[in-house]
Amino acid sequence: MGESKGRVQNAVAQLWALRGRITPGDLLVMPMKTTKQIALGRVTEGYRYRSDSPPAMRHTVSVDWQRTDLPRSAVKQDLLYTLGSVLTVFAPSKNNAVSRLEHLLQYGTDPGAVEALPILTGTGTASTESDNSVDSPELSTDFEQAATDQILTRIGEDFTGHELARLVTAVLEAEGLRCDMSPPGPDGGIDITAGRGPLGLDSPTVLVQVKSGGQVGAPVVSQLQGVMATQKADQGLLVAWDGLTRPARDQMRHDRLRIRVWAAADVVDAVLRNYARLPADLQARLPLKQVWMLSNPEG
Known part of the structure; x- marks a missing residue:
């Protein structure tokens, strides 16, 4: 009761x-804000x-979720913009x-807005009815998510390999750690050694491994765990820009209180949290400005 006319119509x-x-x-796609990944699957039963369910769970469709851990970085900017609609x-x-989206479901990659890309799978048929409240999601964009996705894309393009390690080093230093970053090339499983105190040797000591290309597998997790045990580090940070494979996530289960994983969206959050304290040259490479807007324009 008391809701605006526009909210009720929506x-x-x-x-x-x-x-x-x-x-x-039909193919169903669900961006998940909690894990900051994207799930894709096939509808198995309609509405x-x-x-007998709680009020918030009474209107349902059944879905066979075939891919539940697609990183947002796998999706190109224009499609992320569409998926960032405030519409559910x-x-x-x-x-x-x-x-x-069919290609993403089958292969995990976005081929881009090519002129003619055949639908690869699926038996559902799209309605020919036109309804702007459903068929034009770009008219109802979640601007906050769209801006975050744009920043994510920019970092993914301009900060790869050792440059991503440099950006993470700057973020950790902005948060009060003293960091020693390994030079480009073989690093023995550790890209950054960080700690408190004037020499960076005081607790908590943190070992950081940074990976920018493709999902990180279980061997990388095992390597970080082994180096942490050898060097008696307090904590570990695994920066996996494209996320972890399922075996890697399983490998992490027993170390969740000692090792934190940052996927692409977590790196963006950390950059935004510390942007004002980043070095000027990094700010020049990633120029951002803060804006204010109404959080509920219809209210």
């Missing part, structure tokens, strides 16, 4: 799309009202979005 359109537009075989239920259509 809720009705979203519920109607869930009820009448989604059918078995169903579950009266929508049907993207611009820039060959459907074909590209």
